[in-house]
Amino acid sequence: MTIKVLICDDSKFARRQLARAIPKHWDVEIQFAEDGQQALDLIRQGRFDVTFLDLNMPVLDGYQAMQAIRDEDLQTMVIVVSGDVQREARTRMLQLGALDFIAKPVNSQKLTSLLQQFGLYDGNAIGRELPQEDDDELQDRLDIYRELINVAMGQAGDKLAQVLGEFIHLPIPNVNQIASSELSMAIAEIQHNSYVSAVSQGFVSAGIKGEALVIFNDTDFGNLVRLLKYKSQQLSEQLEIEALMDLSNILIGACLNGLSSQLDVSFSQNHPIILGRHCDLEQLLKSNVSRWNQVVAIEIGYSIDSHNVHFDLLLLFPQDAMDAMFDKLMLLSAEA
Template identity: 65%
Template sequence: MTTPVLICDDSGFARKQMARAIPDGWDVDIAFAENGQEAIDLIRKGKGDVMFLDLNMPVMDGYKTMEVIREDDLSCMVIVVSGDVQPEARQRMINLGALDFIRKPIDNQKLMSLLKQYGLYSGDSIAIERKSVSSLSPQYDKNYQLDAYRELVNVAMGRAGENLAKLLGEFIDLPIPNVNVIESNELHMAVAEINRNERVSAVSKGFVSAGIKGEALVIFNDTNTDNMVKLLNYDSAGYDEHLQLEALMDVSNILIGACLNALSAQLNVSFSHSQPILLGQHRGLDVLLSDNLSRWKKIMAVEIAYAIKSRDISFDLLLLFPDEAMDKIYTRLVEDEGD
């Protein structure tokens, strides 16, 4: 009997990856949704007896989607597929009725284990690209290419958030990454979530491997720094300039390190890191960025606005790739799709 399977993710690249992971022997009819509202509509139409659900989406995220499924008693078995695998995120979704979690990118062995565990499928695990997935050649679709970059960073963002959550014992709110390909002198206009009127401090770390290079920056508004010092609970009286710098460096190393490790794993490269450097403290963001990026013409700028709402803390991770790195990144992503 054919099982209606629904894949809900705002990323077309991620939806395709999930569809390709479904074993050939499982008799399924696959439908797709770009957000939770679309998913709910399809479930009501009988298109989602089983759903693979992302967490961070526009319109309606995964949490709200599960709330609606539970409140309306909809018949749908949900497996969460997300880059955000913080313990609190997992527990919250399990409490709402999700069966289990799969970490992005898809682990086929984990998928098969869950399908067998819940009696959904127990046959051969071989999976190839299904005909129902778009055969559009992604090399010639710039929107698809940007979507692939966004999904790459989404996974890395989740890994970094998970590491920071473990260190701080706090839930980290994760956004949808903002990805733009722009001229370097337009960067200040693309960084929409950072209040450029405030004074900020920033730490930068460069990275390179296999012709792929870039720079990662962690940016703190000055108003958040004291709250971060308190949260880190350093063994010292008072909150002087030295402790503020130590907090900035510690958080930056955790975020950047975890993010680059996740990027390395997805691209099958091993990045060499430069030593982190303090770009500046208590300065305008425009000044920091213009001083640092004048050597690049066109860049891919990825902005990730992390937040710890319970502590009124927010900070940004900015990943910057020069134009010559973008094609190399995408080539590796497409090669992985063909494996």
């Protein structure tokens, strides 16, 4: 009997990646949804045996969609597939009724084993076709970049959650392909306060180079110092710098490790430097980010809502570095 499968993810690349990871001879009919609301509409219209559900999505995220599935008693088995691998994210979804939780990028062998474990796949050969989606080369590239960062961002959030003992709210990465002179306009939304402090760290691998900036709202330093549990809780210039450097090392290191594992490369990292403290964001960027003409800017806004702590990780890549990452990822995908 054909099993109806719904794959819900806001990334076309992630949807196709998951569809390819499904056992090739599983007797399934696959449909795609781009956000939680689309998924709910499709589930309400017709029964889906299995729904693969992402967490961080626009319109309606995975938590909201799972809550609605539970409240309305919609008949579908949900398997969460997410780059947010925090323990609390997994616990929350399992408590809402999800069958299991799989980390991105999906390992086909682990997925097959999971499906067999729950009696959904017995290995019988049938065959299947993937749904067709419209292609837009530029948008597809940006989507692939966004998903690549989404997985790395999730690993960085998990590392930070372990260190701070708090749940980290993860957004959808904002990806812009722009001239470096337009950078301050493209990321104007991150300047929640008049003044910020920032740390910069360059990194390089074969054919891939970039720069990471951690931008921190000045008003959050007191809460961050308390979260980091330093022996001294008395806010001072030295403690502010220590907190900013510690946070940056955790965040940038974990994010680059996430990129390294997906691209099968190793990054060498420069020593982090303070770009500025208690200064205007636009002026900070004009003074420090000008050596590349065309850049891909990836903005990730992390927050710890329970402590009103907000900070942004900004990854900057010259266009040739993004082209190298794209080629590398496509090669690895073809070999998988």
